[in-house]
Amino acid sequence: MNKVILVAHGKLAHEMKNSAEMIFGELPDFQSIEFLKEEGLDSVQQKVLAAMTEPAANYLVLTDLFCGTPYNASCAVAMKNSQRDIEVVSGMSLPIVLEAASMLQSHSLAEIVKHVTTVAVDTVKSFKDQQVEEEEDF
Structure with missing residues (x-):
């Protein structure tokens, strides 16, 4: 069974889940974790680990910034729990x-x-680049 944990600065992860649920409906296999400015790496690691409540589940952890605290904390959890199937992106x-x-x-x-x-x-597109490509197609 696969589960997803969204981890990001501020309330971005919560709002990302809310936005996805506007499109998909309820996502019971998704959890969101916020990283607040008064928190540090250790507290985010604890939150990520606490979100992994099902020992048999595989976890995909999606974070906002490469090498940001949510990413680093999630990677630390994955490394400390190498016996589990945890992917961080x-x-x-x-x-x-x-x-x-x-x-x-x-x-x-x-x-x-x-x-x-x-x-x-x-998923990343530039309007001007797309406009040029469409004009070239004509």
Whole structure:
């Protein structure tokens, strides 16, 4: 069974989950963790570990910034719990959260990670670049 934990600065993770639920409906296998400015690496690690309540579950942890405190804390938890299937991916965005939600129960954790890291490039678009590409097609 796969589960997702969203971890980000401020209330971003909570709002990301809320936004995804506007599209998908309730996401019971998703949890969100906020990182507040008065907190440190240790407190975020404790929150991430506390969110991993099901020993048999595989966990995909999506964080906002590569090498930010949520990412570093999540990686530390994954390294300390190497016997568990825990994947940490940075660059959380609504398209990535939606991709993970759509694949969560039908794919392995490794397949989800490979897919979201591959499609991440396709989720960032520049209007001007798209406009030029469309003009060139004519």
